[in-house]
Amino acid sequence: MKKEIERLCEMKQANKPKISNLSFYPIRPTDKGLIGFASCLFDNKLSLESIAVYTRADFSGFRCVFPRKQLPNGKEIAIFCPANKETEQAITQAVTQKIEEFSRKADRRNH
Numbered sequence: 001m002k003k004e005i006e007r008l009c010e011m012k013q014a015n016k017p018k019i020s021n022l023s024f025y026p027i028r029p030t031d032k033g034l035i036g037f038a039s040c041l042f043d044n045k046l047s048l049e050s051i052a053v054y055t056r057a058d059f060s061g062f063r064c065v066f067p068r069k070q071l072p073n074g075k076e077i078a079i080f081c082p083a084n085k086e087t088e089q090a091i092t093q094a095v096t097q098k099i100e101e102f103s104r105k106a107d108r109r110n111h
Helices: 002-015 085-110
Strands: 019-026 034-042 046-055 062-065 068-070 076-078
Touching: 019 085, 034 085, 046 085, 062 085
Parallel strands: none
Antiparallel strands: 019 034, 034 046, 046 062, 068 076
């Protein structure tokens, strides 16, 4: 039974999306909570750019908004977006960690 649980845990880790080469580009915060843009490499296969990063309304963290395009007829389409909640959470978690790292470095420079 223990080996089966270990095997299932390994399979879950293998299926977890890999987010790397994350960059965060801060901007002057807007009234709507936009604080910057992020980019990352997804599973070492796909570069994701122009991910808008907002503070949550209750300031409990951050949320990522993925690029969209408005067509001439007014319809809006996604340029790219996570296929499932797990992938969205992995990207948001990686972005949050990068922002926290960025903030720590800025704090050290100011002291």
